Amino acid sequence: MLPVGRKPIVQYVVEELVANGAREVLFVTGRNKASIENHFDSDPELIRALNQGNKQDLLREVEFEELNANFFYTRQRQQRGLGDAILCAENFAGEQPFVVALGDSILGLHAHSRAVARMVELFEQRHASCVVAVEEVAREETMHYGVIHPAPEDQEGVLRVLQLVEKPSPEDAPSNYAIAGRYVFSPLIFDLLRRVQPDKRGEIQLTDAIQMLCEEGKRVLAVKLSGEERRYDIGNFPSYFETFAEFALADPVYGEGFRRALEEMLARHAVR
Numbered sequence: 001m002l003p004v005g006r007k008p009i010v011q012y013v014v015e016e017l018v019a020n021g022a023r024e025v026l027f028v029t030g031r032n033k034a035s036i037e038n039h040f041d042s043d044p045e046l047i048r049a050l051n052q053g054n055k056q057d058l059l060r061e062v063e064f065e066e067l068n069a070n071f072f073y074t075r076q077r078q079q080r081g082l083g084d085a086i087l088c089a090e091n092f093a094g095e096q097p098f099v100v101a102l103g104d105s106i107l108g109l110h111a112h113s114r115a116v117a118r119m120v121e122l123f124e125q126r127h128a129s130c131v132v133a134v135e136e137v138a139r140e141e142t143m144h145y146g147v148i149h150p151a152p153e154d155q156e157g158v159l160r161v162l163q164l165v166e167k168p169s170p171e172d173a174p175s176n177y178a179i180a181g182r183y184v185f186s187p188l189i190f191d192l193l194r195r196v197q198p199d200k201r202g203e204i205q206l207t208d209a210i211q212m213l214c215e216e217g218k219r220v221l222a223v224k225l226s227g228e229e230r231r232y233d234i235g236n237f238p239s240y241f242e243t244f245a246e247f248a249l250a251d252p253v254y255g256e257g258f259r260r261a262l263e264e265m266l267a268r269h270a271v272r
């Protein structure tokens with residue numbers, strides 16, 4: 001529920017998914033995350049107060065009904081990793097392909113990105129079992145990500161994935177293409193997740209299950225994010241601060257004032 005600019009991060013992620021065609025959204029949450037459910041619920045008292053105060057701009061930020069999506073919630077009862085969190089969605093997904101979006105990543109400034117729609121289209125056209133979004137990172141950063149070993153590009157912006165490694169050291173990284181928090185899966189992935197051995201921290205890694213898909217000869221593809229779709233990482237303080245500043249600078253109403261305040265701040269803090 002951490003905000004970036006005007007909205008909580010989770011709201012950007014939901015808006016991105018809905019803009020890319022999602023109509024049913026399952027949140028896999030944990031203990032003490034009831035604030036997410038409360039946030040997406042309707043709040044007649046807040047709406048009334050904003051109406052009475054003539055706060056039309058704030059009203060627009062809370063009109064979730066207009067998103068035209070249904071929200072569902074389930075809890076991961078133990079912190080057993082991303083793969084285990086995906087398993088919590090098995091009944092929800094049923095026999096259908098589905099999209100996974102990690103809540104610590106926003107794609108594109110103010111979440112304006114068509115990457116997921118492109119991934120879904122590719123998944124269907126190429127009869128893939130999995131499509132991941134990737135972006136290039138500096139070699140020394142590979143240990144923070146799942147990294148793909150790609151075959152040469154066969155279609156503009158699309159790579160066939162031969163292998164994947166979770167958080168490799170720069171020397172072991174098969175490329176500098178990092179998985180960027182968005183995935184499309186066939187329901188096949190659930191059986192593989194059940195076969196993945198927990199890592200040394202007891203976590204089931206999603207990347208290991210995708211690697212099994214590759215080993216079984218299934219088609220795994222990667223879509224490269226375009227420059228405008230870059231991934232804003234909210235999972236660590238330095239990039240959270242940068243993301244907040246960039247989103248605030250681009251705010252249509254308050255951006256200009258924030259820029260002036262920031263310039264004054266920079267002048268005050270200038271290294272002499």
Ligand code: G1P
Nearest residue numbers: 082102145146178179180181207
């Ligand atoms: C997860 C995935 C990793 C991916 C990263 C960013 O790692 O396991 O493969 O590259 O998200 O999307 P985490 O940030 O949870 O450690």
